[in-house]
Amino acid sequence: MEAVIDVQGVEKMYRRRVHALRGVDLRVGSGEIFGLLGPNGAGKSTLVKVLLTVIRATKCQGTLLGSKVGDKGVLSQVGYLPEHHNFPKYLTSKQLLRHFGAMSGVGRAERNRKADELLEVVGMKDWANAKLGSYSKGMRQRVGLAQALMNDPKLVILDEPTDGVDPIGRKDIREVLLRLKDEGRTVFLNSHLLSELEMVCDRVAIMVHGLVRQQGTIEELTDGQSGFAVRALEPISDELRETISKRLSGIDPIKTSDPSELVFATSDADAVQPAIDVLRSSGVTIRQFGFRRPSLEELFVKAVQEHPDGARPGAQRKGGRS
Amino acid sequence: MILMQTKALFIDAYRELNAKKLFWITMALNLVAVIIFASLGITQKGVTFWHWQFESMFFNTGLISQELFYKLQFTSWGAGFWLSWVTTILALVSTAGIIPDLISGGTIEPVLSKPIGRIRLFLTKYLTGLLFVALQILVFSFGCFVVLGIRGGAWEFGLFLALPIVLAFFSFLFSFCALVGLVTRSTIASLLLTMLFWSMIFVVNLGDSIMLQQREGWKLQLQDRQGVIEPQIRFAETRLEQWRDEGRPIPGEGDEPLPEDASDVLEVVNPTLRQSRERVEEAEEAVETWTTWSARVFALKTILPKTQETIALLERNLISDEELSRLMGTGNDDFSADEDMPAMADPRATKAVAEAMRERSILWILGTSFLFEGVLLALCCWIFARRDF
Numbered sequence: 001m002e003a004v005i006d007v008q009g010v011e012k013m014y015r016r017r018v019h020a021l022r023g024v025d026l027r028v029g030s031g032e033i034f035g036l037l038g039p040n041g042a043g044k045s046t047l048v049k050v051l052l053t054v055i056r057a058t059k060c061q062g063t064l065l066g067s068k069v070g071d072k073g074v075l076s077q078v079g080y081l082p083e084h085h086n087f088p089k090y091l092t093s094k095q096l097l098r099h100f101g102a103m104s105g106v107g108r109a110e111r112n113r114k115a116d117e118l119l120e121v122v123g124m125k126d127w128a129n130a131k132l133g134s135y136s137k138g139m140r141q142r143v144g145l146a147q148a149l150m151n152d153p154k155l156v157i158l159d160e161p162t163d164g165v166d167p168i169g170r171k172d173i174r175e176v177l178l179r180l181k182d183e184g185r186t187v188f189l190n191s192h193l194l195s196e197l198e199m200v201c202d203r204v205a206i207m208v209h210g211l212v213r214q215q216g217t218i219e220e221l222t223d224g225q226s227g228f229a230v231r232a233l234e235p236i237s238d239e240l241r242e243t244i245s246k247r248l249s250g251i252d253p254i255k256t257s258d259p260s261e262l263v264f265a266t267s268d269a270d271a272v273q274p275a276i277d278v279l280r281s282s283g284v285t286i287r288q289f290g291f292r293r294p295s296l297e298e299l300f301v302k303a304v305q306e307h308p309d310g311a312r313p314g315a316q317r318k319g320g321r322s
Numbered sequence: 323m324i325l326m327q328t329k330a331l332f333i334d335a336y337r338e339l340n341a342k343k344l345f346w347i348t349m350a351l352n353l354v355a356v357i358i359f360a361s362l363g364i365t366q367k368g369v370t371f372w373h374w375q376f377e378s379m380f381f382n383t384g385l386i387s388q389e390l391f392y393k394l395q396f397t398s399w400g401a402g403f404w405l406s407w408v409t410t411i412l413a414l415v416s417t418a419g420i421i422p423d424l425i426s427g428g429t430i431e432p433v434l435s436k437p438i439g440r441i442r443l444f445l446t447k448y449l450t451g452l453l454f455v456a457l458q459i460l461v462f463s464f465g466c467f468v469v470l471g472i473r474g475g476a477w478e479f480g481l482f483l484a485l486p487i488v489l490a491f492f493s494f495l496f497s498f499c500a501l502v503g504l505v506t507r508s509t510i511a512s513l514l515l516t517m518l519f520w521s522m523i524f525v526v527n528l529g530d531s532i533m534l535q536q537r538e539g540w541k542l543q544l545q546d547r548q549g550v551i552e553p554q555i556r557f558a559e560t561r562l563e564q565w566r567d568e569g570r571p572i573p574g575e576g577d578e579p580l581p582e583d584a585s586d587v588l589e590v591v592n593p594t595l596r597q598s599r600e601r602v603e604e605a606e607e608a609v610e611t612w613t614t615w616s617a618r619v620f621a622l623k624t625i626l627p628k629t630q631e632t633i634a635l636l637e638r639n640l641i642s643d644e645e646l647s648r649l650m651g652t653g654n655d656d657f658s659a660d661e662d663m664p665a666m667a668d669p670r671a672t673k674a675v676a677e678a679m680r681e682r683s684i685l686w687i688l689g690t691s692f693l694f695e696g697v698l699l700a701l702c703c704w705i706f707a708r709r710d711f
Contacts, residue, residue: 014710052435055710072437076323080435086428088334090341102330103436105323147432 001029004155004186005051007062007069012046012055012210020046021057022210028203030154033177033187035197037296038207039304044190045083047207048157052080065154076105079153081144083160083190089133093124093143096132097150104151111150118146123172137164145173149180156180159190174200198296206303213303222293227254227265228272231288232279235259240282247274263292327438328446335450339416345454348412352458355404356465360473364391390645392474396466396481397637405488406633409458413492414499417451418513421503421702430711444706448500448699455492459485480640487636494627494691495520497698504702520629527630530623533616534678539671540612544605551598558592565591627691631682638680646676 005028012021021043028034038044049055051064053072060069067074087096094115101111119125122142132140141164148156158177162170170193177187177200191197197204198218205215214221236259244262245253251271254263264272269291279286294302339345363370364386368378381391424430424447433443463484471477498519503512565572573590574580581590589596637646 049431049711052431054431054434056708072439074437075435076437078435080432082428082431082435084428085432086426087432088338088429090337091334095337099330099334100432100436102326103433103438105326105437107326 001032003063004028004030005034005062005064005188007051007060007064009059009061010047010050010057011059012043012050013058020210021050024207024210024212026205026212026215028186028188030186031181031184032202033181033189033200035189035191035201035204036207037191037194037197037204037300041209042207043210044207045159048080048159048188048190052078052157076151077154079148079151079156081141081148081156081158081161083163085140085144087132087140087144087147090131092129092131093119093135093146094128096143097147100147101150106151114150114152115146118149119143121149121176122146123169138166138169141165142169142173145176153185155186155188157188157190160192161189162191162193162196170196194296194300204296206300208304208307213307214299218296218299221299224265225254225299226291226293227263227267228269229256229261229263229288229290229292230272230275230279230286231258231262232260233285233287236262236279236284240278240284244275244278247278248272260287267291323437324442327436327442331443331446332450332453335420335447335453339454339457342416344412344416348409348416348458349461351412352404352409352462353465355400355408356462356469359392359395359400359466360469362392362395363473364388386649389470389474389476389478390641392466392470392476393478393640394649396470396484397640400462400466401484401488401633401636405459405462405484406491406629409455409462409488410492410495413455413458414495414513414516417454417496418499418503418516419509420447420451421500422507422509422512425504425507425706425709425711427711434711440707441703444703445699448496448702451496451500452489452493456485456489459488478640483639484636487632490688490691491629491632494629494632494695497695497702501698501702501705504705523626523629526619526623526626530616530619531675533612533619534675535671537609537612537616538674538678539668540605540608542668542670542674544602544609547598547602547605551595551602554592554595554598555588558588558595561591562587624686624690625694627694628687629691631679631687632691634679635684635687643680646680 005026007027008025010021010024010026011019013019024043024047026036026047036044036047046055050057050060051069052075053070057069062069064071065074065077091099097115097118098111101114102108106114116125116128119128122145124139124142124146127135127139132143135143141161145158145161148158161177162173165173174196177189180187181202189197189201201218203215203217204221205212206221207213241253241262248264248271252265254265256263262275264275266272272289276286276289361372364381364383365375366383367375369376369381386394421444424433434440463481467478467481470481495516499512499516502515503509506512506515562572571578572587573584574587580587584590584596585599589599
């Protein structure tokens, strides 16, 4: 698959003290919806800003849509919605869209047509001539999304696009994203809302303290962590766990934080039946049995917790902790 | 694409100005100023305002023409006060936020993510700030042009020189305002520091005027005092001859000693000569001192924008040397200086200062001022191009 974003060793040091990015390698394929997740201060927005020339990287190798990162010309093919945008309140949404369309080099007739079309797509057609100052946060977010699409971009970068948007609005935005994908565009999403990413993303990357810790499809990331789970009514004793482990030799147990749960790394239900027999014969009541794949949230939490400073917010200071 | 982006930024700037009430308030005030300008008139007896008549010795059609009267009003209070003070202050209040607003979080990111170079973006935004003043000056100048045409009987297109001249004047201050706004990211800080900077320039200009007035005043005093010495020497020489003829002992000759406080025999013969020579020495020292200080202030002014002289360029272009000389020379031709009058108070010095100011070259006035602005803008571009947002 052709790479839309392909960067290696991206580093960003602020004032020679704060190491926001510490060698990020990232590859986003054409036509996919890619999700970048990470805790606050992980460097997600910094990475996006480096790609969009809003921030100058200390070190960066790689390409954006085939051009060297930092090339201004290629940005005419990129749409961007920043996280805490503050569009001019004196403009109407139609004026805003036309303005940013012109800034991206879209011709006048095309700007007018696209502005009307996109306002309809994001459900803001009735507010086209109202000033942004009178909008709610969710409405501004919808207009911001439309703004990012004004130049028919090949790559759309959205930083927290559903921030402040109600559930209906989120659903609408998801539909827009899927439509963009169907049109062959690449969508790069930065979001904290893991469940939403899980619904739309083809691939994700988890970033912790300026480094990409994991990257791949959700299936790839959960590989080795999926399996059949047996959940009892009460905690399962260590003796029972040992007995079951002996009976199911060859099937690796997966660590779980729930004391009443046993998870086995297999997709074969028959292979797990002896465990149920042992539990039943010992008088344990089985509450649930089924195939279980870790959620994106669990993957995320695990990746963050694996890092010594993962749960701490903020970028890492050089030679120390944040 | 460059034209399209520039046009988009200017349209956006216009919308921003349009949304600001202050833009329209200033525009309305400009129209009021034009109405006041139109209400002024000049007759054989003096000046009129609406239907009121004020008799004046200096302003009447016997001394100056209607055309010159209106041109004087335009250069003195129109450009010299209204445009360069009232409109400029209102313009600074309105435009001080342009750069801090541009670089505020959430605003700059979507703009920088577009295919536009940072330096071009900054300079275009800077130019949009000048748009505010340009529109105000244009309205005021056009109004005054019509008034001068109808009431003064002269369609003086030179009035439109106010546009580039006042715009240049404003741009010197706005470049400083933009730099402070870029560094501090604060509208209030950039406005207050620009006002402070402007006050500093005002003080330097005041200092320059005082030094020049002193220098020119003392030069005139020196001339006057040197003029007094010659007859006194001649008088002393005549008296010395008389003494010799009368056979009186001459101090400093033969056994007769010269008094310690006299530098030569002439001072003994004519005691007022010594006093006059001391007064000449005093004037020579003063001329030297004030010339040195004037040169120092001039050097300081060279590196600063020449706000006062820039505005004065309008007067230079609208009012000829002959007209100015006639206006300033009124009543001074038969002036005789009082010996005890301070150099500053000499009206001939005021005229000499005005001439000295008028002789300052346009290259020095505009060249060094634009150089100042250029350096500040280069610094702004350097900061803006390197900053992470």
